[in-house]
Amino acid sequence: MAYEIFEHAADAGLRVRARDLNGLFRDAAAGLFDLVTDYAALQKTPEEVLRTVEMNFREENAPELFMHWLQELLFFFSARKLIPVRFDFITLTPLMLKMKGKAALFDPRRHVSRHEVKAVTHHRFRVFQTPGGWEAEVILDI
Amino acid sequence: MTSSIPLIKLDDFRWEIPVSWKPGMRVPGRIFCDEKNLPKVLSDRSLEQVANVAFLPGIVRYSLAMPDIHWGYGFPIGGVAATDPNEGGVVSPGGVGYDINCGVRMLRTNLTEKDVRPRLKELVGALFSRIPCGVGESGDIRLNAKEMRQMVCKGSAWAVGRGFGEARDLAYTEAEGCLEGAEPGTVSERAYERGADQLGTLGSGNHFLEIQVVEKIFDPAAAERFGVAEGGVTVMIHSGSRGFGYQVCEDSLAAARRALSKYGIQVPDIQLACAPVHSGEGKQYLAAMRCAANFAWANRQCLAHLARQVFERFFERGPRDLGMDLIYDVAHNIAKFERFTVDGKERLLCVHRKGATRSFAPGHDELPEDYRDTGQPVIIPGDMGRNSCLLAGTRRAMEETFGSCCHGAGRALSRTAALNAARGHSIRRELEERGIIVMARGEKGIAEEQPAAYKDVNEVVETVSGAGLARKVARMRPIGVIKG
Numbered sequence: 001m002a003y004e005i006f007e008h009a010a011d012a013g014l015r016v017r018a019r020d021l022n023g024l025f026r027d028a029a030a031g032l033f034d035l036v037t038d039y040a041a042l043q044k045t046p047e048e049v050l051r052t053v054e055m056n057f058r059e060e061n062a063p064e065l066f067m068h069w070l071q072e073l074l075f076f077f078s079a080r081k082l083i084p085v086r087f088d089f090i091t092l093t094p095l096m097l098k099m100k101g102k103a104a105l106f107d108p109r110r111h112v113s114r115h116e117v118k119a120v121t122h123h124r125f126r127v128f129q130t131p132g133g134w135e136a137e138v139i140l141d142i
Numbered sequence: 143m144t145s146s147i148p149l150i151k152l153d154d155f156r157w158e159i160p161v162s163w164k165p166g167m168r169v170p171g172r173i174f175c176d177e178k179n180l181p182k183v184l185s186d187r188s189l190e191q192v193a194n195v196a197f198l199p200g201i202v203r204y205s206l207a208m209p210d211i212h213w214g215y216g217f218p219i220g221g222v223a224a225t226d227p228n229e230g231g232v233v234s235p236g237g238v239g240y241d242i243n244c245g246v247r248m249l250r251t252n253l254t255e256k257d258v259r260p261r262l263k264e265l266v267g268a269l270f271s272r273i274p275c276g277v278g279e280s281g282d283i284r285l286n287a288k289e290m291r292q293m294v295c296k297g298s299a300w301a302v303g304r305g306f307g308e309a310r311d312l313a314y315t316e317a318e319g320c321l322e323g324a325e326p327g328t329v330s331e332r333a334y335e336r337g338a339d340q341l342g343t344l345g346s347g348n349h350f351l352e353i354q355v356v357e358k359i360f361d362p363a364a365a366e367r368f369g370v371a372e373g374g375v376t377v378m379i380h381s382g383s384r385g386f387g388y389q390v391c392e393d394s395l396a397a398a399r400r401a402l403s404k405y406g407i408q409v410p411d412i413q414l415a416c417a418p419v420h421s422g423e424g425k426q427y428l429a430a431m432r433c434a435a436n437f438a439w440a441n442r443q444c445l446a447h448l449a450r451q452v453f454e455r456f457f458e459r460g461p462r463d464l465g466m467d468l469i470y471d472v473a474h475n476i477a478k479f480e481r482f483t484v485d486g487k488e489r490l491l492c493v494h495r496k497g498a499t500r501s502f503a504p505g506h507d508e509l510p511e512d513y514r515d516t517g518q519p520v521i522i523p524g525d526m527g528r529n530s531c532l533l534a535g536t537r538r539a540m541e542e543t544f545g546s547c548c549h550g551a552g553r554a555l556s557r558t559a560a561l562n563a564a565r566g567h568s569i570r571r572e573l574e575e576r577g578i579i580v581m582a583r584g585e586k587g588i589a590e591e592q593p594a595a596y597k598d599v600n601e602v603v604e605t606v607s608g609a610g611l612a613r614k615v616a617r618m619r620p621i622g623v624i625k626g
Binding site for chain 2: 005007008009010011012036037071075077078079080081106107108111112113114115116118119120121122123139141142
């Protein structure tokens with residue numbers, strides 16, 4: 001697993017380490033959605049029923065871009081029950097993200113339900129470069 | 143971790159963090175806790191958060207912590223802070239939290255355990271199939287954009303107007319189930335989209351609907367007034383503003399972070415981001431937060447209506463015969479303007495309750511007529527295996543805690559620790575053997591919310607009662623639980 005979940009009081013912390021930003025953002029999505037459901041099972045959704053999702057935004061720095069990414073993913077799930085499972089990052093720099101992807105439609109009657117993630121918090125939030133690439137830590141309110 | 147904090151013991155239930163501890167604190171911290179539970183409070187960084195809250199501009203008297211305090215985001219859970227808008231007082235979205243107006247309501251019935259016990263499993267099953275709960279579950283109540291905006295302006299009254307409950311319910315709801323000054327135009331489209339299919343849904347995590355039996359009465363006069371008697375069946379509902387409120391908080395935190403530099407406010411934790419109550423940002427947050435608070439009241443009103451419908455059909459008895467009256471509905475994540483006498487002078491304060499329940503004293507004009515001499519019902523949910531408690535507000539709470547009390551038992555184990563503790567045995571089966579039927583979307587969720595994951599609510603209640611912040615009225619035990 002390219003991410004780890006750590007404890008924080010009643011909630012969950014997500015720690016991701018990756019060689020590049022693509023890996024960091026992709027693995028963070030896997031970590032977030034594994035808290036919500038069985039993400040690996042959703043990833044096996046047949047291609048023909050997947051929906052197209054697009055994201056395009058800029059931020060002032062890599063941490064804010066990463067925060068925006070997680071908040072965007074959570075919004076897609078919470079409001080539209082869409083869980084992005086394929087990502088094609090057209091542009092991904094520390095300041096800008098442009099992504100075209102495919103999302104599976106979550107059905108609580110068919111898919112595993114784990115936690116309702118309420119929000120991505122700024123509490124002890126950090127994203128930084130390491131000799132081996134990038135690392136991020138974020139607390140998710142459950 | 144916080145052992146370096148110089149705690150001063152004031153009496154058996156009160157501790158103080160001196161204002162001198164951290165440069166920047168404007169008032170002392172005051173913690174309500176007994177000696178036995180102090181090590182638990184010291185085991186995380188919640189006391190540091192109590193001190194951090196004391197930095198908020200305009201904070202009055204103390205940064206307060208209730209005995210169920212634990213580590214939160216910016217504010218501790220179990221934190222109370224009142225600010226004076228006329229002295230530069232701020233409002234902080236973190237002082238309310240993501241689940242705006244998360245709260246509890248309690249209904250009485252004319253049923254006794256004997257009526258329910260023989261068909262308990264079927265009754266819990268009927269509730270579980272009727273009341274949407276769990277991750278990604280949609281409710282049956284769908285509103286168009288116009289109705290949604292009306293609902294967030296009117297709260298419980300909107301729901302009652304649509305036939306979800308009775309007019310009487312409003313008087314037995316904090317603030318009559320509606321905060322004035324909600325402005326739907328201040329809420330983002332994203333919040334509306336997240337909340338669109340979530341009205342009348344319970345949610346997940348620690349939210350629940352429980353069938354309970356009154357196990358012990360402490361104050362017969364107040365219990366009679368609240369309509370509860372030993373052996374009687376009650377229903378408790380714990381839920382909030384769902385995705386609508388989470389999004390309002392997220393949107394507001396971003397604006398509040400920008401406001402810090404604009405107004406030159408220094409706080410030691412970014413999650414304490416805030417804006418002066420009188421500023422554009424402060425007003426905007428309050429207007430949106432009130433919409434979310436009203437969403438939550440409408441939500442609990444709809445959930446109670448669904449529960450009443452299930453009971454009526456199940457027992458084939460009419461509403462009057464069942465007597466499922468609302469005892470009270472309290473918010474425990476909210477910011478409200480309330481009047482308090484501070485140093486002999488009445489002041490209108492912005493009271494933040496982050497995991498704290500209002501506890502208004504007898505005689506308060508916001509209480510319904512028949513509760514004027516008892517004080518406000520204070521509903522303290524515990525865990526699914528032991529107890530929940532019903533208390534009544536006191537004058538001492540008005541004097542010391544801006545009319546506030548604890549909101550629950552507080553967690554004793556993290557989710558992972560609770561899962562580890564449950565490994566190899568079924569919590570659901572163990573509870574069933576003790577006569578408690580639990581239905582939830584997953585076994586894991588039950589393990590995470592198992593009784594051992596929480597402190598014993600009775601200990602927390604002993605502390606608030608010993609400190610005089612509320613008076614014990616009744617103790618209930620759960621017999622049926624539905625969870626997300």
